[in-house]
Amino acid sequence: xxxxxxxxxxxxxxxxxxxxxxxxxxxxxxxxxxxxxxxxxxxxxxxxxxxxxxxxxxxxxxxxxxxxxxxxxxxxxxxxxxxxxxxxxxxxxxxxxxxxxxxxxxxxxxxxxxxxxxxxxxxxxxxxxxxxxxxxxxxxxxxxxxxxxxxxxxxxxxxxxxxxxxxxxxxxxxxxxxxxxxxxxxxxxxxxxxxxxxxxxxxxxxxxxxxxxxxxxxxxxxxxxxxxxxxxxxxxxxxxxxxxxxxxxx
Numbered sequence: 001x002x003x004x005x006x007x008x009x010x011x012x013x014x015x016x017x018x019x020x021x022x023x024x025x026x027x028x029x030x031x032x033x034x035x036x037x038x039x040x041x042x043x044x045x046x047x048x049x050x051x052x053x054x055x056x057x058x059x060x061x062x063x064x065x066x067x068x069x070x071x072x073x074x075x076x077x078x079x080x081x082x083x084x085x086x087x088x089x090x091x092x093x094x095x096x097x098x099x100x101x102x103x104x105x106x107x108x109x110x111x112x113x114x115x116x117x118x119x120x121x122x123x124x125x126x127x128x129x130x131x132x133x134x135x136x137x138x139x140x141x142x143x144x145x146x147x148x149x150x151x152x153x154x155x156x157x158x159x160x161x162x163x164x165x166x167x168x169x170x171x172x173x174x175x176x177x178x179x180x181x182x183x184x185x186x187x188x189x190x191x192x193x194x195x196x197x198x199x200x201x202x203x204x205x206x207x208x209x210x211x212x213x214x215x216x217x218x219x220x221x222x223x224x225x226x227x228x229x230x231x232x233x234x235x236x237x238x239x240x241x242x243x244x245x246x247x248x249x250x
Contacts, residue, residue, distance in 0.1 A: 008047030018051055037063035085124075093127035097135040107133050148177075148189050152215055155179040159223035160191070162208060170195045173204070175211050191215065 030044035043050040114128040161176040177191040
């Protein structure tokens with residue numbers, strides 16, 4: 001009677017060659033667990049040959065292809081401390097937000113654009129519509145407003161420009177301010193943007209005077225620009241008093 005055949009063990013050499021295989025010592029030293037396809041592999045007969053046979057099976061091939069297409073959970077998570085890579089990604093997202101408002105692009109398009117950036121350039125990029133809007137409102141807008149306040153405190157004189165624009169049932173009234181900066185030259189910035197219930201001379205006057213007082217510019221304002229309507233300048237002859245210009249300076 002021939003002696004029993006020696007079974008092949010899962011040694012350190014096989015472990016180094018196939019790191020996705022783990023020995024199941026609690027079951028049998030000759031059975032390993034494949035972490036790719038979540039299957040047990042019996043290598044007792046021929047060792048490496050059994051492993052190669054397993055790798056050629058359809059179940060393992062499908063699982064391996066799925067793993068290649070899937071990203072690890074770590075790519076979506078961020079640690080408590082910000083690394084240099086995290087700061088670089090944050091800078092990219094901030095630049096992307098600035099690019100969006102610089103070119104007057106809609107926030108709605110960012111859900112699609114951000115996916116393109118993730119797939120083509122940066123897997124950890126996560127500035128879609130909601131996040132980009134938050135960056136614009138809570139970071140870029142705040143910084144721009146702070147810088148404008150500093151410039152206006154240094155300016156000796158300013159002029160303003162006012163107009164109205166209808167967006168469906170909402171009447172937007174942007175108020176622009178123009179001033180001279182010794183380092184940057186003539187600057188034109190958005191001072192305030194509000195929606196008003198109408199555009200009578202009284203409503204516009206209250207809006208303009210309130211904005212100028214809020215920014216301490218009423219005594220610095222030396223000029224106003226607007227379109228040639230009766231509400232603003234009382235027509236071509238400039239003889240009326242019930243208009244924005246006369247009400248603001250009186």
